Amino acid sequence: MARIIGAIATSHVPSIGGAIAKGLQKDPYWKPFFDAFDPVHDWLARNKPDVAVVIYNDHGLNFFLDQMPTFAVGAAESYTNADEGWGLPVRPPYIGDSELSWQIIDKVMAQDFDLVTCQEMQVDHAFVVPMQLLWPDGGANAIPAVPVTINSIQHPLPRAERCFHFGQAIGRAIESFPRDCKVVLLATGGLSHQLDGTRAGFINKEFDLWCMDKIVNDPQALADLTTKEIIEKAGSQGVELMCWIAMRGAMQGHVSAAFSKYHIPVSNTGGAVMVFDHQPAARALAAE
Numbered sequence: 001m002a003r004i005i006g007a008i009a010t011s012h013v014p015s016i017g018g019a020i021a022k023g024l025q026k027d028p029y030w031k032p033f034f035d036a037f038d039p040v041h042d043w044l045a046r047n048k049p050d051v052a053v054v055i056y057n058d059h060g061l062n063f064f065l066d067q068m069p070t071f072a073v074g075a076a077e078s079y080t081n082a083d084e085g086w087g088l089p090v091r092p093p094y095i096g097d098s099e100l101s102w103q104i105i106d107k108v109m110a111q112d113f114d115l116v117t118c119q120e121m122q123v124d125h126a127f128v129v130p131m132q133l134l135w136p137d138g139g140a141n142a143i144p145a146v147p148v149t150i151n152s153i154q155h156p157l158p159r160a161e162r163c164f165h166f167g168q169a170i171g172r173a174i175e176s177f178p179r180d181c182k183v184v185l186l187a188t189g190g191l192s193h194q195l196d197g198t199r200a201g202f203i204n205k206e207f208d209l210w211c212m213d214k215i216v217n218d219p220q221a222l223a224d225l226t227t228k229e230i231i232e233k234a235g236s237q238g239v240e241l242m243c244w245i246a247m248r249g250a251m252q253g254h255v256s257a258a259f260s261k262y263h264i265p266v267s268n269t270g271g272a273v274m275v276f277d278h279q280p281a282a283r284a285l286a287a288e
């Protein structure tokens with residue numbers, strides 16, 4: 001059976017992709033940021049996941065304001081990237097895992113989440129930048145992935161608690177997948193940032209650190225936030241926190257933080273990376 005071995009949550013700021021493209025990882029400005037990923041690479045080398053389920057928000061590349069699904073799942077053999085206007089080099093296609101995609105689609109639909117299924121899907125910086133950060137060899141060497149998107153652009157947005165339940169449905173779908181494989185969840189986005197309006201540049205370190213604490217042992221506290229509260233506390237783009245909340249919902253066994261780093265600012269964003277170990281519920285019970 002498939003097993004969720006853990007999760008990695010990270011910000012997905014496009015300028016990180018720009019720094020990678022220019023080879024600035026050792027530049028004094030970027031070094032502390034990129035160095036934080038060494039322990040993440042060590043975790044990946046130790047745990048060797050076979051497939052990644054990537055929960056993120058599309059920013060207008062695959063979906064635009066005219067057609068914006070609340071929840072969508074990719075079901076392709078591969079996913080192309082394209083120029084979004086950030087000036088980042090277009091990445092080679094990422095490999096899919098359509099068998100796991102259809103497992104997630106079937107089993108999540110059976111739990112009453114009415115998904116959009118995408119047999120073709122372009123992935124934007126919110127997918128590509130974290131993949132580059134976690135698997136710097138990238139492209140065809142990156143892990144097979146299932147992209148899952150949550151609308152964080154076009155209001156009304158799904159409530160945080162709905163995202164938590166969506167994640168729980170994904171978790172059940174993965175753990176009932178008959179293939180013997182190790183799954184890592186990725187959540188991308190956040191933490192606090194606001195890119196427009198009179199609060200452009202807004203970052204809330206106190207709230208970000210509170211979220212990084214609650215996501216481990218009290219995710220319900222995050223699920224209880226209203227969309228308005230998240231926007232007030234984390235900025236209008238801080239709603240990307242929903243991707244983290246869904247990721248956490250998918251882990252229903254024992255969760256512990258293996259690594260955590262907060263770095264401000266990354267461009268306009270409270271930059272965060274966290275790694276979680278997950279012991280699925282049956283194993284967690286057996287160990288007690």
Ligand code: DHB
Binds near residue numbers: 015059190195266
């Ligand atoms: C920035 C952050 C984002 O999450 C994003 O999607 C685009 C830009 C930023 O901080 O510049």
Ligand code: FE
Binds near residue numbers: 012
């Ligand atoms: Fe974003």
